[in-house]
Amino acid sequence: MKVHYECLSCMITQAQKASELATKDIKKRREAMLNVAQLVGKYYREESIPAIDASLLFLEIYKLLNNDDPFKNYKEVSNSLAKRVVEDLKMTLHIDLKTALKLAIAGNLIDFAVGYDPQKIEGDIISLLNENLYIDHSDELFSALNNASVLLYLTDNCGEIYFDKLFLEKIKKEYPQLEIYIAAKDGAIINDATIEDLKEAGLQEVGKLISTGSRIVGAPLEYANEEFKRIFERADVVIAKGQGNFEVLSELKDDRIFFLLKAKCAPVARELNVPQGSMLCTRL
Amino acid sequence: MKVHYECLSCMITQAQKASELATKDIKKRREAMLNVAQLVGKYYREESIPAIDASLLFLEIYKLLNNDDPFKNYKEVSNSLAKRVVEDLKMTLHIDLKTALKLAIAGNLIDFAVGYDPQKIEGDIISLLNENLYIDHSDELFSALNNASVLLYLTDNCGEIYFDKLFLEKIKKEYPQLEIYIAAKDGAIINDATIEDLKEAGLQEVGKLISTGSRIVGAPLEYANEEFKRIFERADVVIAKGQGNFEVLSELKDDRIFFLLKAKCAPVARELNVPQGSMLCTRL
Numbered sequence: 001m002k003v004h005y006e007c008l009s010c011m012i013t014q015a016q017k018a019s020e021l022a023t024k025d026i027k028k029r030r031e032a033m034l035n036v037a038q039l040v041g042k043y044y045r046e047e048s049i050p051a052i053d054a055s056l057l058f059l060e061i062y063k064l065l066n067n068d069d070p071f072k073n074y075k076e077v078s079n080s081l082a083k084r085v086v087e088d089l090k091m092t093l094h095i096d097l098k099t100a101l102k103l104a105i106a107g108n109l110i111d112f113a114v115g116y117d118p119q120k121i122e123g124d125i126i127s128l129l130n131e132n133l134y135i136d137h138s139d140e141l142f143s144a145l146n147n148a149s150v151l152l153y154l155t156d157n158c159g160e161i162y163f164d165k166l167f168l169e170k171i172k173k174e175y176p177q178l179e180i181y182i183a184a185k186d187g188a189i190i191n192d193a194t195i196e197d198l199k200e201a202g203l204q205e206v207g208k209l210i211s212t213g214s215r216i217v218g219a220p221l222e223y224a225n226e227e228f229k230r231i232f233e234r235a236d237v238v239i240a241k242g243q244g245n246f247e248v249l250s251e252l253k254d255d256r257i258f259f260l261l262k263a264k265c266a267p268v269a270r271e272l273n274v275p276q277g278s279m280l281c282t283r284l
Numbered sequence: 285m286k287v288h289y290e291c292l293s294c295m296i297t298q299a300q301k302a303s304e305l306a307t308k309d310i311k312k313r314r315e316a317m318l319n320v321a322q323l324v325g326k327y328y329r330e331e332s333i334p335a336i337d338a339s340l341l342f343l344e345i346y347k348l349l350n351n352d353d354p355f356k357n358y359k360e361v362s363n364s365l366a367k368r369v370v371e372d373l374k375m376t377l378h379i380d381l382k383t384a385l386k387l388a389i390a391g392n393l394i395d396f397a398v399g400y401d402p403q404k405i406e407g408d409i410i411s412l413l414n415e416n417l418y419i420d421h422s423d424e425l426f427s428a429l430n431n432a433s434v435l436l437y438l439t440d441n442c443g444e445i446y447f448d449k450l451f452l453e454k455i456k457k458e459y460p461q462l463e464i465y466i467a468a469k470d471g472a473i474i475n476d477a478t479i480e481d482l483k484e485a486g487l488q489e490v491g492k493l494i495s496t497g498s499r500i501v502g503a504p505l506e507y508a509n510e511e512f513k514r515i516f517e518r519a520d521v522v523i524a525k526g527q528g529n530f531e532v533l534s535e536l537k538d539d540r541i542f543f544l545l546k547a548k549c550a551p552v553a554r555e556l557n558v559p560q561g562s563m564l565c566t567r568l
Binding site: 034041043 | 289290293297300303313314317318321324328329554
């Protein structure tokens with residue numbers, strides 16, 4: 001997906017958010033934003049892909065701000081909140097494979113929810129479970145998993161990874177033949193999960209953890225390491241979570257990829273031709 | 285006031301808003317925003333003044349969008365709504381000079397209120413009247429007006445001008461010796477009032493209408509015409525409405541100027557050292 005007209009203001013707003021989280025010093029924030037104004041023309045061009053180009057911009061800002069992980073605290077809060085919510089849901093719901101898939105999509109909303117009451121989040125998630133997926137290719141996904149040897153699972157945000165773990169537990173049980181690889185970013189970028197976050201959440205219990213080889217959102221192959229590229233090639237099925245992975249990997253037109261996401265923003269919804277806010281499990 | 289760290293995202297968001305209002309064509313909006321990304325580094329620099337530099341950026345976008353007045357409809361709605369609200373308030377309230385001053389400040393919120401129920405706006409305005417001004421130099425203003433021969437009144441937004449008219453009627457009655465000049469922009473820029481808007485609202489009944497000589501928000505003297513500069517120099521008192529006029533004219537440190545505004549955004553509130561949302565009548 002190439003940048004839409006709304007992506008510029010979103011990039012700038014997120015850059016501002018990063019500068020606010022990185023420092024309380026108003027002068028440093030201003031210096032960072034003065035630099036953003038000079039840099040942004042490089043990253044918002046005709047052919048820019050929002051997740052990739054915004055990541056490159058953010059990494060420049062992190063250097064300017066002298067803070068390599070402005071979202072550190074935000075991510076910790078998301079993780080502990082999601083962990084608790086998933087534990088509670090496991091006790092109160094009967095969770096089958098399809099429910100776990102929907103939870104993995106609904107779990108994507110947790111990055112909005114820092115500071116919320118966990119019980120309110122649980123309520124929101126349960127009401128999302130009652131919604132239908134706007135595009136539902138889950139039968140195709142499950143049939144593909146049935147015939148597959150290798151699954152590559154691309155994670156998205158902190159918090160959400162606890163929902164991914166739940167889904168992967170069900171997948172592992174249902175398709176025991178699968179060799180499962182779970183990928184996360186090679187280092188901190190906005191609130192995306194890193195390999196360290198996956199370890200902390202115990203994802204190694206359900207698959208082999210691998211790095212995408214870069215800190216760029218959306219696992220672009222041109223920034224990946226050799227191991228990731230090899231596994232991406234070997235995979236029979238790829239499950240790609242969230243908007244960032246969609247923005248980058250939709251460019252490949254690769255029918256092994258199933259995108260599981262909530263179309264949070266207008267550009268992604270427009271690209272997919274679905275109403276904003278829709279939950280989707282879609283093969284392009 | 286020089287740009288604060290939040291001004292970049294605000295400039296971009298307003299540019300996006302202008303492109304949305306200017307055309308329904310997604311491709312044209314995208315083309316405009318691609319240009320904004322290349323241009324913004326020129327207008328968000330160390331010494332930039334938000335109202336001036338954002339105006340210069342917007343005028344470039346208007347050209348790109350081939351629409352010289354994207355806010356035309358928005359302004360018309362604001363004007364007719366404000367006109368009605370002021371007529372109603374005149375019938376229901378006893379309005380003295382001080383109340384009219386507060387209404388002129390409260391009227392600044394009307395640009396948020398397009399599409400709102402007029403009765404809800406009236407309620408909001410009446411509750412604003414019950415708030416104290418956070419900085420209140422109105423006694424100094426009235427005493428200065430008492431001793432003045434020439435008043436220059438700098439308007440701000442459409443809609444709000446109907447509240448300005450009410451305030452100016454009271455000033456004219458209270459200080460009949462005053463020669464009153466009322467300035468507006470020389471052409472369309474965001475939702476600011478133009479000379480045409482002032483005529484439409486009948487402001488010529490309470491003073492002589494003059495152009496600031498440019499379409500730049502905030503009446504910067506370096507963009508003004510000779511007539512405006514002459515009257516600005518002759519004025520004994522200047523009443524400057526809204527954030528834009530504050531951003532530009534606060535640079536002059538000129539104690540003839542009284543700023544009447546609601547500190548809507550964090551940067552203006554920070555600059556004035558007041559809580560965001562405060563209503564002010566202040567001489568610097």
